[in-house]
Amino acid sequence: MAATQRLELRQRQSLVMTPQLQQAIKLLQLSNLELAAEVDREIEQNPLLDREDGSSDTPLDTPSVDQRDPEFDPAAEPPSSSAVAGSESPDSGSPDSGSGLADATMADPPVTDSLDQANAERLPAAGEAPLDTDYDNVFTNGASWEGGADEAAFSNRPMSAGRSDDNDFSLEQRLSEDITLRQHLSNQLHLAVTDPVERAIGTCLIDLLDDSGYLSVELQGLAEQLSCPLEKIESLLAKLQRFEPSGIFARSLAECLALQLQEKDRYDPAMQALVENLETLAKGDLARLRKICSVDQEDLADMVAEIKALDPRPALSFDGDVAQPVIPDVLMRPDRKGGWLIELNSDTMPRLLVNSDYYAQIHTQLRSKKEREYLSDRLQSANWLVKALHQRATTILKVSHEIVKQQDAFFRKGVEHMKPLTLRDIATEIEMHESTVSRVTSNKYIATPRGTFELKYFFTASIAGADGTAHSAEAVRHRIKLLIEGENQKKILSDDTIVNLLRQDGVDIARRTVAKYREAMRIPSSVQRRREKSSQARSL
Known part of the structure; x- marks a missing residue:
């Protein structure tokens, strides 16, 4: 068959990852701290x-959306009367709108969504895991002080006599600073070692500490x-x-404890x-330790107590x-109708404004095509960021709404009822x-009556059940933990x-799965638990 050349026209669909789409996907998976840095x-x-x-005079508290409304659509944007964050007015993208600053992104986010459970399960009764009793003030925004005329009067107050404007230290500069471990060790190194070579080696060893x-x-x-x-x-x-501190520069746990005991002259x-x-x-295995150390039971108990007192x-x-507290992205609390009220944490939502007045002011003064293209690109990028942040907030709220709906039994009765x-x-x-959904749920936290x-x-x-029902792996792990915590000292499970x-109880599970869950919860085996409890009983 002879090879020939010909022209063909083919049509196909493909997904192109534009820079705007890549930015929207990136924003979706960022945590609130990473999002704040990206917005900055x-x-x-x-x-x-x-x-x-x-x-802005626009109120931050927006009315909740009641799911009982037959026209409610979780995928649709909330009504404009609730001042949804990031929603654009018809003239928001126009440079001649004359509206000054465009709508605030996240200034009024789609904060609330009511999950009605009036016909579902009741609130916890007596004997069930309790919920928090006071929810009215749990998630209220704290009011911030804003200075007015008094603040201006204070800032214009003349300086006192004999005080310099530039050379005095502020109050923060007068506060004491915590000494780090490296500084503490370096000070001791310069006092104990005079040889420059040894000081250089010692500085290197200090830097290698974990x-x-x-x-x-x-x-x-x-x-x-x-x-x-x-x-x-x-x-x-x-x-x-x-x-x-004693025990520093050890190369193993045994050496660390030995150094501390040597300092106490107990080694x-x-x-x-x-x-x-x-x-x-x-x-x-205390019996074997008594033979190794050649001591009786009382002396061994004292030695073990000394070991436990070391660092x-x-x-x-x-x-x-210092452990940083987790700032939740979503807040959840029960409403008065027996359901759940789900809202975004407005403190974690960036609040942006597109300055259309500034755009209109400088747009008429530009002469070169390159400058006009740059300004138009900046306006398009700003509007796209507004839309992307609003879409991110809406998606987080929608996913959180469905998670709460699916795990309603967990929030009402406890972890044993997680599905x-x-x-x-x-x-x-x-x-x-x-x-x-995977991007939305990564590094996002929800504050619930049962914790964050x-x-x-x-x-x-x-995990399959004997009666054909499925059980959550987290609920099974919790059940295993409760069984071990409630076991009899004389009958270890x-x-x-x-x-x-x-x-x-209807949970069909293999022994190796029980061992895997037990090890994941850092629970020792039955042999180790029997030894620990027997040694505790002898010490008592």
Whole structure:
């Protein structure tokens, strides 16, 4: 067959990832902190974007949407009377609208959505897991002080005599600063070591400490890297291990405890044998430890008490990071009709303004085509960001609404009543793709009467029941934990016994699954629990 050339016209559909679509997908999966940083970056790059300063007269509290309304559509935008965030007026994109600042994105987000459960299950009765009793003031926004004439009078107050405007320290500069572990060790290093070479090696060792204060690097490799004798590093390390806090620069848990015992002059041969057999101590085999340490039961109990009083992570006393509280993206509380009121946390929603007045002012003054194209591109980018943020808020609210609807029994009765749920279940109900639901539930938190949870917490695997019903894996884990916590001291439950008890409750589960869940909850085996409880009984 001869090869010929010809022209063909074909038509096909394809999805093109435009920069705007990529930005919308990126915003959807960001947490509230990451979103705030992204919005700040956009404000710096776009002169037409301004941050809403809270001086708008538009009320932030919008009426809730009642699902009992026959015209209610979860996918539709809330009515314009509720001042939905990011909704655009017909003239919002026009440079000649004369409206000044365009509608505020997230200034009035689609904050509320009422999930009516009037015909569903009742509120918890006596004996069930309690809900919080006072919800009226739990999620109210705190009022902020705004200075007025008094503030202006204070700012214009003349400086007192003898006080300089520029050279005085502020109150913040006078406050004491916490000393870090590195600074504390460096100060001791300069006092204890005078040789410049040893100081340089010591500074390197300080930088190699981990968060717990351990030195996990191999000294031989460090000696080759620094081109110095290994004996010099070992000699310096022996000096550093005498620094405060006690136990610092240890290379293992046993060495850390030994350093602290040596400082207390309690590192005798019996204690040394105990420290070198920490694994046996962790297993609770006290009979073997008495033979190894050559002590009686009373002396061994005193030695174990001394070990427990030591600090296995000495660096945390200096550089312990303060746990940052989780700021929920969605707030949930019961309404007066027996349902749930779901609303977005307005404090986590960025509030942006598109300055159309500024656009109209400079648009008429531009002469070059390049400048006009740049300004038009900035206006289009600002409007797109407004729409993307509004769509993000609407999608989060829609997904949260459906999750609460699916897990209603959990919120009313507790974790034992959590039902199996997958991303596909939510995506099917709200007619979205699974990847969208996955992005929405990543790093997003909801504050509920039972605590604050990540949205992904409510998606659990399904475990088959003996009667054909499915059980949530999280509910099964909770049931295993309750069985172990309530076991008799003289009758420790093995994994096989737990399997039989669960099957009596209608949960068909394998022994290896019980062991996997137990290990994930950091619960020791039945043998270890029996040893621990027997040792506790003997000590009492």
